[in-house]
Amino acid sequence: xxxxxxxxxxxxxxxxxxxxxxxxxxxxxxxxxxxxxxxxxxxxxxxxxxxxxxxxxxxxxxxxxxxxxxxxxxxxxxxxxxxxxxxxxxxxxxxxxxxxxxxxxxxxxxxxxxxxxxxxxxxxxxxxxxxxxxxxxxxxxxxxxxxxxxxxxxxxxxxxxxxxxxxxxxxxxxxxxxxxxxxxxxxxxxxxxxxxxxxxxxxxxxxxxxxxxxxxxxxxxxxxxxxxxxxxxxxxxxxxxxxxxxxxxxxxxxxx
Numbered sequence: 001x002x003x004x005x006x007x008x009x010x011x012x013x014x015x016x017x018x019x020x021x022x023x024x025x026x027x028x029x030x031x032x033x034x035x036x037x038x039x040x041x042x043x044x045x046x047x048x049x050x051x052x053x054x055x056x057x058x059x060x061x062x063x064x065x066x067x068x069x070x071x072x073x074x075x076x077x078x079x080x081x082x083x084x085x086x087x088x089x090x091x092x093x094x095x096x097x098x099x100x101x102x103x104x105x106x107x108x109x110x111x112x113x114x115x116x117x118x119x120x121x122x123x124x125x126x127x128x129x130x131x132x133x134x135x136x137x138x139x140x141x142x143x144x145x146x147x148x149x150x151x152x153x154x155x156x157x158x159x160x161x162x163x164x165x166x167x168x169x170x171x172x173x174x175x176x177x178x179x180x181x182x183x184x185x186x187x188x189x190x191x192x193x194x195x196x197x198x199x200x201x202x203x204x205x206x207x208x209x210x211x212x213x214x215x216x217x218x219x220x221x222x223x224x225x226x227x228x229x230x231x232x233x234x235x236x237x238x239x240x241x242x243x244x245x246x247x248x249x250x251x252x253x254x255x256x
Contacts, residue, residue: 004247007217009060009193010240011035011227017044017051024055026237027230030244033104035060035225049082049103058104060193060225064141066109069116073123079106080127080136102133105193107173110140110160117167139193140164140172154181165190176211176219183220194221199229199243213243217250 010031012020020040034057036049041063052059061079065072083102108120121138128135142160143153157178162185164172171191174182179192196210216224226243233239 004244005030006032007223007247008240008244009033009035009223009225010230011037011225012040013037013227014040014231015043017048020048021051023231023236024052024057027240028055028057030237030240033058033060035062037062046082053083060105061103062107064107064109065120066112069119072108072112072116073119076106076120077123077127079103080124081131083131083133102128102131103136105137105139107139107141110142110164114163114167117164117169121168137170137191139191140169142172142174142178154178157181158185161186176216176221179216179219179221192221193223193225195225197224197226199246213246214249217247
């Protein structure tokens with residue numbers, strides 16, 4: 001189970017900083033990566049990202065940037081810079097704490113087109129070099145897991161994944177059902193992050209294309225994003241441990 005710890009991403013889809021802080025404090029012994037999406041970032045702003053970095057956590061910033069190329073390039077550059085001067089969120093009497101390698105992951109919509117994606121890669125690379133941090137993994141959004149599956153979905157997905165790859169992105173966000181297609185097309189070096197993960201027997205809620213943790217790993221996903229099944233559980237730590245255990249049940253880890 002321990003070898004799956006670095007593959008689980010817990011989505012902090014909560015309303016307040018205090019809720020996020022309590023969840024991180026509870027889960028940090030067994031979870032390394034936390035996702036900050038639109039809800040929490042809109043409520044708290046950059047402080048929540050800097051807090052996570054100051055705690056030594058890896059941050060997946062899931063804001064799905066999609067705008068004109070210049071705007072997205074500046075936004076991605078600003079995101080890379082969130083790792084600077086994080087110590088102030090811990091209080092004036094605390095020693096300065098350097099970020100754990102800067103931002104870990106960041107998302108962009110592939111619908112923004114090649115020029116936008118390439119500009120984002122260039123901006124992230126340059127800003128990371130200037131700051132002396134590792135460039136975050138840039139991931140392209142292909143098809144949202146809430147979308148209804150259609151006959152031409154595999155074709156659309158692969159077109160968007162190819163655009164992401166050609167534009168220099170490190171990988172894509174895709175459901176487990178499409179992960180096997182992407183893995184066969186692009187091999188092991190192209191990262192696949194999969195949301196819509198539900199433990200065995202759990203309700204799907206508003207996600208249409210869901211899978212269990214073991215199914216996602218078997219299909220080729222590198223990282224699994226889990227939100228409500230953990231943060232809304234009566235015992236989030238136990239829920240996270242159960243998901244890690246299910247991930248470890250996969251019989252095809254690393255075989256792609």
